[in-house]
Amino acid sequence: MPAKELYRSLDPHFSQTLVDIVAAELNKNVNICDHKGVIIASFSKERISQVHECAANMLASGHIHEFSVTEDDVARYKGVRKGFNVPIIFEGRCAGVIGVTGEPEAAAPYARLAARFVQAALESSARQEKLVRALQEKEELQTIFLNKIIAVQEEERRKISRELHDETSQALTSIIVGLRVLSEQMGGGEERARVLAMRDLAAKTLEDVHRLAVELRPVLLDDLGLVAAAHKYIESYANQYSLPVDIDFAGLSRERFRPEVEIALYRILQEALTNIVKHARAGQVRVALKKSRGRLRLTVADDGVGFEIASLQTAAAGACLGIHGMRERVALLDGAFAIQTAPGAGTAITAEVPLKEKNHGR
Ligand SMILES: Nc1ncnc2c1ncn2[C@@H]1O[C@H](COP(=O)(O)OP(=O)(O)OP(=O)(O)O)[C@@H](O)[C@H]1O
Ligand SMILES: [Mg+2]
Incomplete structure (x- = not known):
């Protein structure tokens, strides 16, 4: 697994808190390297940001494994102490290395436990991220749908309103004019009164249609x-x-x-x-x-x-x-x-x- 493929970075604050807890418990030096072998949290603060040579070598070799730092390593590399190191594996990749100083056999269980702890924390934060992302996507979709529904509804209202305005109103106006002409040709009498009543009804209907068209989508809104x-x-x-x-x-x-x-x-x-x-x-x-x-x-x-x-x-x-x-x-x-x-x-x-x-x- 080449080091350059590693992608998830460890949170330095979280790492430092963990280091402090483990170090206080063990009274040993504890450090965490990131996936490049750079120490991001250390009990001895002055070592932060130094490259941890042993871990860096292991990462660069591409062969990820637990390892002890022996007396020989201490003599060979700068800034390392005897201890035990465990890679932090997350989603099949190495996110970093946690090291506990001391006799390797004694340090190993603590280092493994701390690594498991970090892994669990990474998994839980990844789960949370996934949930948040899913929620965001859902909200975005809802917004898109809502926009679409409103746009379609407005378009539909515009169409019906135009239809009422252009077609229905025109037809009613013709009827009104026709009835008026008819009434004028009829002279007096009951029949004429009936035609006039019909004309009034048509005029009232025209008003209602007009109001409905305006309610649906006023032409004025688009035009002015x-x-x-x-x-x-x-x-x-x-x-x-x-x-x-x-x-x-x-x-x-x-x-x-x-x-x-x-x-x-x-x-x-x-x-x-x-x-x-x-x-x-x-x-x-x-x-x-x-x-x-x-x-x-x-x-x-x-x-x-x-x-x-x-x-x-x-x-x-x-x-x-x-x-x-x-x-x-x-x-x-x-x-x-x-x-x-x-x-x-x-x-x-x-x-x-x-x-x-x-x-x-x-
Ligand atoms: N101007 C107002 N004065 C007094 N009460 C109001 C006023 N506006 C809204 N309300 C109260 O708030 C409630 C909710 O109003 P809302 O417009 O959401 O629903 P609605 O008018 O009852 O029904 P619709 O879904 O048809 O609009 C109303 O039922 C009414 O009790
Ligand atoms: Mg209302």
Whole structure:
């Protein structure tokens, strides 16, 4: 086994602790060489970083084995003492050599025991590393899936929204116009009233379709950006629910941000405003959007009933998808998400995301 193939280095702190323990127990000199034969831990500290000649020779020969350092070796090599040396084998390779000074036969069991101890420690740290790596890979995969799901969902919504906007709305508009023309040709009477009622129904349906299309994916978001789309959404929300909404967009007018940021914050705004109607019984809402130090921060606050934040942790699986969804969207953009609330004290959610994409170094 040539020395250059050796790969796993021993932790010097760990090695030194082990050396101290064994040396104190034996009252002997103990040292550990790394896979190149360099002493990385020694009871006599001044010898650290000297090459342990005997171990270095053994490693260089490529023949890894236990060995005694004899009187002859002491005379031949500089800086070595009589003792017993045991290679530390890990995953079939030599990670280093541990040496205990003294009469070789007496030192041998201690050196072997210490080597086994180091091997066990290496194995356990390798196992831990493997687990951590597996966990990281799983988390990365989850992030990729989540990104993909959100992208597919957004694309699907965009398609349906365009279809509703371009096809269904056009057809309904033709029907409305047709019914109006028909009603004009009919003169008075009950039949005309029925046609007009049908026209009103079609007009109402057109409004609903329009609202649905906007809810799914506002054309404005793609065309004019977050600020314009948020303004429009809030305006129609305030009208629909007769809820005053104070808007503070701090001088952001036509500024555009990267699409992921715009979509994420728009969806968070939608969910937060929906939650207010569903749960808050609020009298006043405030929406703020602020850019500062390369980050964009959205705050949606209400003066409603608030809630116990701990209830989110105890909620059943599959519940609280709205808040989880907001949190996930922000996390995917490496941002920060916070909820401030208490029973009777209103609720404020804050989502802050970096404007520039983080370089993942991949
Ligand atoms: N603005 C708010 N005011 C009062 N309570 C709120 C507010 N926002 C959220 N909550 C509370 O937090 C819970 C979790 O909200 P979340 O949006 O995650 O779920 P949800 O709205 O109940 O259901 P959905 O999954 O459809 O969004 C709500 O059930 C409600 O009790
Ligand atoms: Mg919700």
